[in-house]
Each structure stands twice: as C-alpha cells, then as structure tokens.
Amino acid sequence: MARPAVDRVRQTAYDVLRAVDQRDAYVNLLLPALLRDAALSGRDAAFATELVHGAIRLQGTYDVIIDELVTRRMQPGVRDALRLGCHQLLSMRVPGHAAVSTSVDLVRRNTGEPPARMVNAVLRRVSGRSLAEWVELLAPSRDEDRAGHLAIAYSHPRWIVAALADAVAHDRASQRVWDEVEALLAADNHPARVTLAAIPGRASVAELVEAGAAPGKWSEHAATLGSGDPAAVPAVREGRARVQDEGSQLVARAVADAELDGPDRWWLDMCAGPGGKAALLAGLADRRGARLLAADRQGSRARLVKGALSEAPAGRAEIAHQTGVAGVVVADGTTPPWASAAFDRVLVDAPCSGLGALRRRPEARWRRTPEDVTALVRLQRALLHAALDSCREGGVVGYVTCTPHVSETREVVDGVLEARSDALEEDARPLLSLVPDTGHGPHVQLWPHRHGTDAMFLALLRRTGR
Ligand SMILES: C[S@@+](CC[C@H](N)C(=O)[O-])C[C@H]1O[C@@H](n2cnc3c(N)ncnc32)[C@H](O)[C@@H]1O
Structure with a gap:
C-alpha cells in the first residue's frame, strides 16, 4: 500500500x-x-x-x-x-x-x-x-552568562558566539555589542533570500526584474527572487546571471573599481572556484578592455570556474569563453606559476571558516572547529603575501573572506602588512559608498543583520615600492 x-x-x-x-x-x-x-x-x-x-x-x-x-x-x-x-x-x-x-x-x-x-x-x-519556556528553563541566565545563554537560545556553538561577539565588538565600539550579536545570531537562523547577479554585458537587472525578480538593495547587478526556482529565470538557465549573495557582488565590484594609475589590463582571481566573483569580474574586465586569469588549487573547482565563464549564450554554443577571460588554471596561489608583479588587480577570496554565511548551510556551524580557523589563518596569510607578490607596483589587492572572525580578517591583514614594506592599506569604505554602517575602517565589514548580506570582509591593499 x-x-x-x-x-x-x-x-x-x-x-x-x-x-x-x-x-x-x-x-x-x-x-x-x-x-x-x-x-x-x-x-x-x-x-x-x-x-x-x-x-x-x-x-x-x-x-x-x-x-x-x-x-x-x-x-x-x-x-x-x-x-x-x-x-x-x-x-x-x-x-x-x-x-x-x-x-x-x-x-x-x-x-x-x-x-x-x-x-x-x-x-x-x-x-x-x-x-521560549524551554530556553528560560534550561539556558544559563542572560545576566550570568550571556554567551552561554545565546548559544542555547539561538543554537550556535559557544565558540562561534564568542568569535562573533569579538568581531562585532571589534567592528563597533558600542555598549550594545550583545544586542547586536543577538540580532546576528537570529539572522543566521533565517534562510537567506535568493539573490541573483546579472553578469555585466550578458544580462541586465531589468531583464531579471521582467522575469519576476525585484531589484537588489545595494549592488547594481543584483536582483532578489521572493520565491521560486532560480533555474526558472531564463538568464540563469543560460548562464548569463548567477545566484550570488549581494555582499559577494559588492566586494568583487569594489576590487574592480579601486582607483589605479597606469595600465589596467591584467586581473587575477587567485581563489576563484566555483567562479561567482570571477564571472562578475570577467564581465567588468571586458567592459574595460582588461582580461581576467582565474585560478584555483582544486581541479574540480577550476572546472566549475570554466563552466561559470564559458556558458554559451542561447543558440550560440560555439562561444567557448566569456570575453574578458584570459584563462582558467589549476594552481596553488601560494606557489604561483605566473610571473611576479604580473597583475594590475588581484582578488584573494580566501578559503575561510565561512562563519559569515551560516544562514546558507544549516550544518556548517556544527562542522567547523576552532582548530580549522588556526589552519586557515596560515593559508590566508600565505595567499595574501603571494597576492601582493603577484601585483605590480601601484596595483591593488582585495583581500576578501566570508567570515567576520577577527583572526581571519583584520589580524591576517595586519600580520602581512607588518611583515612587509611594499604594501599599504587604503580605506575600502568609499568603494561601497551607498552601503551605510560598514565599520570604522579602513576595511569593510558587511553583516547579515545590518545589510541582509553574508558577513563579507574586504581589505584593500596597494602595492608600493619597497
Ligand atoms: C571562498 S572560495 C572562493 C569563492 C569564489 N571566489 C567565488 O566567488 O565563487 C575559496 C577557494 O579557494 C580555493 N583554494 C584553497 N586553497 C587555495 C590555494 N592555495 N590556491 C588557490 N586556491 C585555493 C578553494 O579550492 C576554494 O575554491
């Protein structure tokens, strides 16, 4: 039966x-x-x-x-x-x-x-x-142990509550840190809305809106889907638009828009898999007559980047690569195969703990450990050093993570800058001038509870002479 x-x-x-x-x-x-x-x-x-x-x-x-x-x-x-x-x-x-x-x-x-x-x-x-009654009965009281209370009330591992509280306190010298942490934890428990990015030169927000999406809040490439399957949107099916958080769009766009003296010809996306930011950057590069090289250490991830960059427009299957693309390579960014100082702009979207995107992956908060963060920090530093080495004098490097964990964000950037005399940090906030409340700089920190985006971090570094 x-x-x-x-x-x-x-x-x-x-x-x-x-x-x-x-x-x-x-x-x-x-x-x-x-x-x-x-x-x-x-x-x-x-x-x-x-x-x-x-x-x-x-x-x-x-x-x-x-x-x-x-x-x-x-x-x-x-x-x-x-x-x-x-x-x-x-x-x-x-x-x-x-x-x-x-x-x-x-x-x-x-x-x-x-x-x-x-x-x-x-x-x-x-x-x-x-x-609420169970939480009241079983969680430590707010006054005695705020982190312990929030960990149970909002179902996060205690070490993550502590790390997020540290990040919020770092970002905002305020009396109301715990209230804000509570809002952040609550936001992590709500599924993110599906946001699309119209790839410049291949799709437009107007086209996405016509297909039923609403214009995004911050990014000029964004449109959000209230409900429904993104694959029902023709531009998504044809690879001309992609599902991409608005925060990711904003930081990729900021790296593309940072001021540059001299040539603006070669762009590098050093940790490109699966290719969300690479697709956006390639579209922008094409408009400027620049070319993007996309790299990833994992072959399977590099293949996804190829897919993201080479979807053929409907009916034109012969087009292999989106214009604006120099190539996709499998490469370890810490020991790169490309020449040093070869690029005008470099994006390092570093592998990270992902604590800024917990609302997207229900199991992620239970999988991560503090030890993961220690190992990631070593890799993040090495990648940022290599990115600066790959960038010409006067060029820019964007260091991006989808975690607000201070060890993976501010401390990586500070550690790398302390170790070298050929790089300076610039204020990244004017590059997101329409987005309020991005912290006290010079980096940008976005937040799910403030901006409705993943908690993306962006630091903008300029290569200087020694
Ligand atoms: C945060 S994801 C990048 C997301 C991507 N930029 C996007 O927008 O779709 C980090 C990527 O770094 C890659 N990665 C990890 N270690 C690397 C290394 N040493 N060199 C290059 N890529 C690396 C991972 O395979 C992963 O695909």
Missing part, C-alpha cells in the same frame, strides 16, 4: 538528517537529490526543506531539551527523529498530535517499537512548554 505523502516527506527529512550525522553529507547537495528521488515538489518539498533546515540549524537548542528528558543512551537515528519532532512542535505550526504521531511512526519504522514508545513519551513532554 502506498504510504501517505506526509510520511514520505518526513522520511525524506529523516534520511537527510541521518546522512548528515553518519557521513557528513551536505544538506544543500543531498536534499534536492532526495526530494527528486521521493518525487516531492511544491508544498511537500517546501515542508521537507523547512524540517531539514530548521531541525539541523536549531539542533543545539533541541539537543539541550532532549538531553534533559532522555537519560538513557539512544540508538542511532532516534535523536534525529526527536530533533524533527521538536522542530515541528516548537518552531512550526504543526498540530501537536500530528508532530508526535508521525515522529513515533518514523522511529517505529526505522528503529523499532521500544524506542518509538520512548519518543512518544518524550515528545509529549516537549509539547508541554513553548520554545
């Missing part, structure tokens, strides 16, 4: 949570595939997506509640079913009896009868309080 659609929805959500736990699957890759396999679309797909994203994002809060109510060891999978049940009971408008009975059914089917009875009892107790 066919199972009711609602069970397929919850079974799909459960399968994604299991795969994330057991084999470190990425939600953004796995969920669309499992939705397809289960033939879920429309409201069912939206419900499954909310279940998966919400249960994983908020698992820090839900696990504290579960651990309060379950003292025995749980079989694998039972915790995931409880997280899904908690999310339906505490954060979605699913009637209590449906949330409990479908969770019990999931456990009965996937694990067995005794744990199903336990889940029934636990979820009935969960439903006795609201989310």
Whole structure:
C-alpha cells in the first residue's frame, strides 16, 4: 500500500538528517537529490526543506531539551527523529498530535517499537512548554552568562558566539555589542533570500526584474527572487546571471573599481572556484578592455570556474569563453606559476571558516572547529603575501573572506602588512559608498543583520615600492 505523502516527506527529512550525522553529507547537495528521488515538489518539498533546515540549524537548542528528558543512551537515528519532532512542535505550526504521531511512526519504522514508545513519551513532554519556556528553563541566565545563554537560545556553538561577539565588538565600539550579536545570531537562523547577479554585458537587472525578480538593495547587478526556482529565470538557465549573495557582488565590484594609475589590463582571481566573483569580474574586465586569469588549487573547482565563464549564450554554443577571460588554471596561489608583479588587480577570496554565511548551510556551524580557523589563518596569510607578490607596483589587492572572525580578517591583514614594506592599506569604505554602517575602517565589514548580506570582509591593499 502506498504510504501517505506526509510520511514520505518526513522520511525524506529523516534520511537527510541521518546522512548528515553518519557521513557528513551536505544538506544543500543531498536534499534536492532526495526530494527528486521521493518525487516531492511544491508544498511537500517546501515542508521537507523547512524540517531539514530548521531541525539541523536549531539542533543545539533541541539537543539541550532532549538531553534533559532522555537519560538513557539512544540508538542511532532516534535523536534525529526527536530533533524533527521538536522542530515541528516548537518552531512550526504543526498540530501537536500530528508532530508526535508521525515522529513515533518514523522511529517505529526505522528503529523499532521500544524506542518509538520512548519518543512518544518524550515528545509529549516537549509539547508541554513553548520554545521560549524551554530556553528560560534550561539556558544559563542572560545576566550570568550571556554567551552561554545565546548559544542555547539561538543554537550556535559557544565558540562561534564568542568569535562573533569579538568581531562585532571589534567592528563597533558600542555598549550594545550583545544586542547586536543577538540580532546576528537570529539572522543566521533565517534562510537567506535568493539573490541573483546579472553578469555585466550578458544580462541586465531589468531583464531579471521582467522575469519576476525585484531589484537588489545595494549592488547594481543584483536582483532578489521572493520565491521560486532560480533555474526558472531564463538568464540563469543560460548562464548569463548567477545566484550570488549581494555582499559577494559588492566586494568583487569594489576590487574592480579601486582607483589605479597606469595600465589596467591584467586581473587575477587567485581563489576563484566555483567562479561567482570571477564571472562578475570577467564581465567588468571586458567592459574595460582588461582580461581576467582565474585560478584555483582544486581541479574540480577550476572546472566549475570554466563552466561559470564559458556558458554559451542561447543558440550560440560555439562561444567557448566569456570575453574578458584570459584563462582558467589549476594552481596553488601560494606557489604561483605566473610571473611576479604580473597583475594590475588581484582578488584573494580566501578559503575561510565561512562563519559569515551560516544562514546558507544549516550544518556548517556544527562542522567547523576552532582548530580549522588556526589552519586557515596560515593559508590566508600565505595567499595574501603571494597576492601582493603577484601585483605590480601601484596595483591593488582585495583581500576578501566570508567570515567576520577577527583572526581571519583584520589580524591576517595586519600580520602581512607588518611583515612587509611594499604594501599599504587604503580605506575600502568609499568603494561601497551607498552601503551605510560598514565599520570604522579602513576595511569593510558587511553583516547579515545590518545589510541582509553574508558577513563579507574586504581589505584593500596597494602595492608600493619597497
Ligand atoms: C571562498 S572560495 C572562493 C569563492 C569564489 N571566489 C567565488 O566567488 O565563487 C575559496 C577557494 O579557494 C580555493 N583554494 C584553497 N586553497 C587555495 C590555494 N592555495 N590556491 C588557490 N586556491 C585555493 C578553494 O579550492 C576554494 O575554491
């Protein structure tokens, strides 16, 4: 007998949570595939997506509640079913009896009868309080331990709350740092709207608006989709527009717009995969008669860049490369194959902890560790040194991350500048003159809760004589 659609929805959500736990699957890759396999679309797909994203994002809060109510060891999978049940009971408008009975059914089917009875009892107790009441009961008080309170209330690892608080305090000498951190953590728990970038010379914002998008808030290339599938937009299907956060567009554009004396012919995107900023830069380079070289250490990522730069306009499959492109190479930016001082503009969009884009990847906050940051900082410094070496005297280097972690942003830039006498930092803020509140400089720091963008960081460095 066919199972009711609602069970397929919850079974799909459960399968994604299991795969994330057991084999470190990425939600953004796995969920669309499992939705397809289960033939879920429309409201069912939206419900499954909310279940998966919400249960994983908020698992820090839900696990504290579960651990309060379950003292025995749980079989694998039972915790995931409880997280899904908690999310339906505490954060979605699913009637209590449906949330409990479908969770019990999931456990009965996937694990067995005794744990199903336990889940029934636990979820009935969960439903006795609201989310706010559970947080009030189980989290440390705000006054005694603000970071500990926020970590549970907003479901972030404590070390990330501390790192974000440090970044906010660094950015804004204000009495209200914790209020702002709270707004930031809340923003991380809301899915980002889909933003598109019209690639200059290939698509226009007007065209995207005609296809149902709204003009972006800050970037002249941006349009946002209220709902719906980006692939339904013809320019996206044809590779002339891409899904890209507005913050990413702004920092790429800033690197392209920084003032330059002398030639402006050769541009380098040193960490280009998968090619979002490279596509924008190549479009801008073409307008100026410049050429972009895009590099990435990983062959698979470099292939994605090639795809981003070579999508053929509709009906013209013979066009191999977007104009404005010098080439795409697989190269380690720290030991580059290109000549030193060869470029007029260099973008280093460094590999980073991604703490500024947590709202995009539900599992990311639980995967990262403070040790990752230590290893990344070494690589970021080496890449920034190499970028400065690759840039001619008088040229500009944009150092970009999608994390606000001070060790990966300000401290990398300060460390590199201290170590060399041939580079100066310039004020990057005038390059984003329409965007308010980007910090006290000279770098730019964007924020999800202030700007609605990922927390992109940009520092602008000028190569000087020694
Ligand atoms: C933050 S992502 C870049 C995103 C890209 N700029 C975009 O807008 O689509 C960082 C990239 O750096 C690459 N990478 C890591 N280490 C590298 C190295 N030593 N040299 C060059 N690329 C590297 C990674 O493979 C990854 O694709």
